[in-house]
Amino acid sequence: MLASWIWPVRAVRLLLGGLALLAVGTQFTHEATLPGFSPVNFFSYFTILSNIAVGLLLVALGALPGTRHPRLEWVRAAMVVYMATTGLVYAILLDTGDPGLTLPWVNTVLHRVMPAALFVDWLVIRPQRHLGYGKALAWSGVPVLYLAYSLVRGAVIGWYPYPFLQPVEVGGVAGMLVHILGIAAGIAAASLLVAWLGNVRVQSTQMRAAA
Template sequence: MVSSGGWFVRLARVLLGALAIVAVGRQFFVEVGLPGFSPVNFFSYFTILSNIAAGLLLVRLGVAPGLGNRVWLEWLRGGMTVYMATTGIVFALLLDDGDLGLTLPWVNTVMHRVVPVVMFLDWLLVRPRARVGYGRALSWLFVPLAYVTYALVRGAVTGWFPYPFLRPEAVGGIDGVLLHLLFMALGIAAAAVLVAWLGNVRVGERSEERVPV
């Protein structure tokens, strides 16, 4: 285990968090001048939102690791680990067909591979300072649920969906969409339990506080 207050961890968090934010910003400026560009569409991708959030969290933890309520910071840190794992795994299983479209190759690598691995290693190597109850860990599913609800409602209104598995005509109708979402929900729930378990095992009896179930 390594200390969250060590200079190497703090520097790595700041640099890697900044890398995530720079990658999103670079891609934004690639697309912003193109005909038909929609900033709402750009920021409607879970990949974009999760990388921004992960980048900001890493920078925050690197700059001031001991500041704030440690219980809720660890809950947030665990949640971001789950969200970035979702980003990486969904991309690898459903979206990595070799066609990057407008996405720069290095940006794609950072957002779909580097940051998910970084968040997982951060959770695995830097011991959490508080336990996360399994019931509370399942609350991490609220963000993906809210995102999917937004994407489906907006897609039904505008006809634009951020991902093909959310588009009924691309997956055999609404039943295909629901089947994809069911498997994703089960996968995210399993990831949430696993992330909580990995953190709690390492906190052990040394934890002074616990996020309630």
């Protein structure tokens, strides 16, 4: 059984966390040189926020020994869900083959490498305790707050971070609601799946210990 304090695992987490933060920092520096750049807009993308959060989490997990507190495991599981949301929404709704202003390698790191890395981390480093499914659904609260922020701010300033949040881009308010409800259902399903995967591994460990 691998544990979070074994040095190779900690080293990989440090590298991945640093990579996520480097990618966000590089993209910020790149866009800051462009006309009309808005720092607030930059940090209004779920992709940016989720990658900053997961970068900091991985650095903490890699740098600090004994970081397997139940609450931290709950946060780690939540970040798996958020990164899965980032990766899947990009793949299904946003990947047109043209990264736009996003640097190609940054695009790959933020939308592909980090979501996959967090999922593998969750499969390899199993949680120590059972995760309640009700609490797992609470992970949806962060994306809901993000959507509320994006819609309210977009209505005020006329700028939305993603086209599926802008009614004129998706066939009106009905089209926007379909996209939002679909994403919400996907996040809820991902939350339950991540909790189940963790609980199955916890249960198998307990059964082996009992045997």
